[in-house]
Amino acid sequence: MILIERLQSSRNALGLLFMLPAAVLLLLFLTYPLGLGFWLGFTDTKVGRAGEWIGLENYQFLWGDAVTRLALFNTLFYTFVASVIKFGLGLWLAMLLNRNIRFKTFFRAVILLPYIVPTALSAIAFWWIYDAQFSIISWMLVKMGLIDAYIDFLGEPWNARLSVIAANIWRGIPFVAITLLAGLQTISPSYYEASAIDGASRWQQFRHVTLPLLTPIIAVVMTFSVLFTFTDFQLIYVITRGGPLNATHLMATLSFQRAISGGALGEGAAISIAMVPFLLAAIMFSYFGLQRRAWQQGGADK
Amino acid sequence: MSTTGASASSASTDTVGMSYLDTPSRKFVTIYLPLIVFLIVLLFPFYWMAITSVKPDNELLSRTGNPFWVIAPTLAHFKKLLFNTAYPEWMWNTVLVSVVATFVSLACSVFAAYAIERLRFQGAKQIGLSIFLAYLVPPSILFIPLAAIVNQLGLFDTRWALILTYPTFLIPFSTWLLMGYFRSIPYELEECALIDGANRWQILTKIVLPLAVPGLISAGIFAFTLSWNEFIYALTFISSSEVKTVPVGVVTELVEGDVYHWGALMAGALLGSLPVAFIYSFFVEYYVSGLTGSVKE
Secondary structure (H helix, E strand, O other): OHHHHHHHHOHHHHHHHHHHHHHHHHHHHHHHHHHHHHHHOOEOOEOOEOOOEOOOHHHHHHHHOHHHHHHHHHHHHHHHHHHHHHHHHHHHHHHHHOOOOOOHHHHHHHHOHHHHOOHHHHHHHHHHHOOOOOOHHHHHHHHOOOOOOOOOOOOOHHHHHHHHHHHHHHHHHHHHHHHHHHHHOOOOHHHHHHHHHOOOOHHHHHHHHHHHHHHHHHHHHHHHHHHHHHOOOHHHHHHOOOOOOOOOOOHHHHHHHHHHHOOOHHHHHHHHHOOHHHHHHHHHHHHHHHHHHHHHOOOOOO | OHHHHHHHHHHOOOOOOOHHHOOHHHHHHHHHHHHHHHHHHHHHHHHHHHHHHOOOHHHHOOOOOOOOOOOOOOOHHHHHHHHHOOHHHHHHHHHHHHHHHHHHHHHHHHHHHHHHHHHOOOOHHHHHHHHHHHHOOOHHHOHHHHHHHHHHOOOOOOHHHHHHHOHHHHHHHHHHHHHHHHHOOOHHHHHHHHHOOOOHHHHHHHHHHHHOHHHHHHHHHHHHHHHHHOOHHHHHHOOOHHHOOHHHHHHHHOEEOOEEOHHHHHHHHHHHHHHHHHHHHHOHHHHHHHHHHHOOO
16 A cells, blocks of 8 residues: 555656556567667578578668669659649648638548548559559540550559559548648638738738748648658559569568568568668658748747 | 628638638639549549449440449449458458557557656656657558567467557557647646545546547547558468458458459458548547647647
């Protein structure tokens, strides 16, 4: 009894006790695997065989490996193009939803659907939409007389790249739009009235009122968006499995192929660890960009 | 007529000040037309899923006729899915894993968030920051070492592998969200309770948790959909058909060689999407507040 009473009066002991369940799960299944991943990257571990320390050999091999280089290029291209378009269309959609419109709650609810259903399952729908023989997009374009042969969406490298990017944009727009909408709703209408009285045009209002006030939330939303896109796995795995000719392989799908399908755990781990510097760069970029903005707007020094 | 409409719209809570200057036709072209195009593009894959799942095979593979419609709808694909595949088992696994993982994560997160936000033990701030950083670690860089760990623990190919690993992305998220909710509860309430002789456990269960119910629902709904949609862990840690989840089962088991059973695939995708869409439709506001809360500082 005395022990329990002492425990309750001590913030540190009680805090430790309350943190325990979460800490055990996170240390065992998040921190430890993260460290183990770094270590595996320096070994030649195979499935069912403990590996030996081989230093940087995995990374040296991957640096010279044409498929890995292609996967890195694909990942950067995929992330860059998809993120830019998701940002542009997402911001547009958010600004449309922020207007005084009918059925606002309905629009907002329905628009999130691509984001909440399982990506693996909607990816199957895209696989069917991109089918070489029965694609509905080809059918429509042929009927409109724009093309005369069905498009081979997933059989030709650049077609395949752009097709999976389109699927990623479809999935990502709702997240960007709804979170930016939340940011837009915090901007006071009086700014727009004041600038309109001063004779600002729509574009000037957007450029000098909306964008500066929205920058902090844009930075956070786009960091998340870039992180998710850079580490994307499901869409590629379901729609193309990295094909044709590795043209759509991303770092994540390549590491899966090498480590799980191929059994080379060490090499696969090295590929996934190679993604970490890029992720850190994205986080740093947004973190420091964000701080500067907060300070410019008179935010407190943290 | 137009003036009365204009004054009504400017009197309502209009976020963009001067929009009453817009004529109805201009408003249609600049707002409703783009919105409708967005809506059609965002919803088309679901329509396509639904219409394909009720099309008989001969209509699916014919190039004549209008592919947007179905002449003789059939439930054959659903029947095949429910009676000739392990789909019902995958459904049950997904429900079981998602519900258990969500409850485990919520329980852990409530304690962790309360400790970080209100107990203010030494190092609470640093722990809070590391929780946020844990949220940024993507599953794609964890699944290989996790596969090795799951193997070592003898959990490979069991539901436990998923129930224990899903909290790694659920706990950071829910803790972060709940910390925000706990912060909004006035300190004075807890102080009053302390003076009246309540202990920490009573404060948590009788004062803080009832006030944080909206936060708990948000975190719960969000965690449930995240677990339902999880793919890469379930694909890596499970190999037997009877313990697979719906997303993995549909992708790995319904595709046989080069013959794609599009009807059954689409039926599987539709049935697997409906539960989350259904739950979401009841809790839209909670889900949106969870989504926007998760990216707020």
